[in-house]
Amino acid sequence: MSRSVLHVGRGAGLVMALLMVVAGGEATTTHAQPATEPQSAREYIQAAVADTINAAPYAGALWGIEVTNLETGERLFGHNPKHLFAPASNTKLLTAAAALRRLGPSYRYETGLYVDGPVRNGVLHGNLIVRGSGDPTLGGHEQRNDPTTVFRDWADSLKAAGITRIEGDILGDDDPFSDVPLGDGWSWNDVPYSYAAEINGLVFNTNAIDLEVRGRRAGMPAQVTWSPFETDFVRVRNQSQTVPRDSASDEDYERPFSENTFTVRSQIYPNEIQEETLSITEPTAYFTHVLRAVLLREGISVEGRGVDVDETPIKPRYRADSVRRIGTYRSPPLRNVVQTMNHESQNLYAEQLLRTLAVVEPPDTTADDLTEGSAELGALAVRTELSEVGIDTSRVRVVDGSGLSRKNYVRPRAMSRLLTHMWGEAPSDRSTAFYDSLPVGGREGTLEYRFRGGPAAGGEVRAKTGTLTGASALSGYVNTARDTPLAFVLFCNHHLADADDVRAAQDAIVNALAELPL
Structure with a gap:
C-alpha cells in the first residue's frame, strides 16, 4: 500500500474511541470523546493516553510518547518525550534509515x-x-x-x-x-536461539539450523530432524520425551558457548510438531x-x-x-533486505547492515578503536546520519543494529524526528523503501495478529514493534479519521506487566489516534 492511500474506513456515526485495557484479569472499557479543534484534539489524546497507561498493570512503568501531525509538523502530544528509553527492536528503524540514506535502496551485496x-x-x-x-x-x-x-x-x-x-x-x-560474533550487551540467555545468531562476514541460512521435533507414542523419545539435510556440522542429542495429552508440554533446547552440540529436552504430545531455528557457532x-x-x-x-x-x-x-x-x-536490493529486517524483526539482518556501514562508505574518524567492519564504526555511521536529519545525537546511544542490547538509548523526540524526516523530507526512493519496510497492521510480519479490530483495523497502520523483557516499543504511521497522517512513538520501559498487556495498551492508543477527526 502506498502512503497516499493510508486510510481508516469508518461509519459516519462512529464518534468515540474504544480502549480496551486488561486490568486484574478483567477488561476495562474507557471512552474519550473525539474533538474537532487542534487544542481539544490534544486534550483528547491526553485523555486516551491517561486512561490507558495509568491502568493497574503498568504501575511503576515509564512511558515515553510523542505524536506528530505530518502535514503541519505540529507536535500533537508528548509524554516524557525527552527521556531516554531502551527502544528494543525499534533500533532497527535507526539502522534502516541510516543504511537507506548511506547506501541507497538499490545497493546489493x-x-x-x-x-x-x-x-x-x-x-x-x-x-x-x-x-x-x-x-x-x-x-x-x-x-x-x-x-x-x-x-x-x-x-x-x-x-x-x-x-x-x-x-x-x-x-x-x-x-x-x-x-x-555477538553484540555488545547481549544476554547469554539468548544462546542458542536464532534471534541471537552470530554476526559474520559470511552468512548461510542466517547462521542457524532449522530443527523439527515430532511427537510419537507417549513414553517414547520424539523424532528429531534438522535442515539443511541433517548436516553433520552439528551434533544433536535427543533427550526429548513424548508425553500424554493430559501432561504439560514444553520446548527445551541447549547449546553451550563455542560448541555446535545441541541438546533437545522438549516434552511433546503424540503427533505434535515443534519447530525451532537454532543458532550455530563458527x-x-x-x-x-x-x-x-x-x-x-x-x-x-x-x-x-x-x-x-x-x-x-x-x-x-x-x-x-x-x-x-x-x-x-x-x-536482493537493500530495499528488500530492509523490508525483511523490519517485517520479521530479523536481528541478524540488522547486525549485518550495521557492520556493512563500517565497510562501505564508513564515516571519517581518527579514533584508533573504530576499526573497519566493527559495530562501533557502524554505530558512528548511524549517529552521523541521525545528526544530518536534525537529531541531537549527544542524547542517542547506539551499540548494535537490532536492539537486542539494553545499552541502546533513544528519546521519543528523536525517533519522532526520524519518522518525520523519512516520511516527507527524504528522497522519494528512500522514503518509500523505509515506509514499505514497516509491517502492516493485521496483515503481515510482527503486526499480523494486531490491529484486527478497531478504527486502525484493515491494514491501515504501519509500524515497527520492539520487545525485550520489561521493554516494549511501537513506532510508525497511522491516519486520522480525516486522513491526516500522524507519526507516533510509544515506548514503555521498566514494566512488570505481561507483554501482551503492554501491546494492548499501545494498540488502544493507536486506535484512538485513528479515531481522531483531525
Missing part, C-alpha cells in the same frame, strides 16, 4: 566464488575460495524453500568451468567484518562445510576440507592472475 589454481582434465589443482561481503540473505528468508539454492548454482558454475574435482580446500573469507566453517556437502551431492568431488581462511597460511590475492572468479551471488 556481492559474494564471489574464486579458484586459485589451474584446471587440468577436470581437476582444480588449488583451492575454491568464497569471498564474503557480509550478505545476510544467502540461504536466508528469500530462499527458505531451499537454502542451498545458491550453492547448487555454484556447482553448475564449476561444471561450466570444466571442474568436476577440487584437489584443495574450500576456503571461506569473512574478513570484511571484525571477528566479534559461521564461516558452517558455510564452507555445507557448501562442500552440496558440491559432493552435485557430483563434484572435493579432496580437502571446508575451512576458515584465517586458519590457513593462505591470504588470497584476488587481483593476482592465478586467482579467477567463476561465480557470483548478488543479494
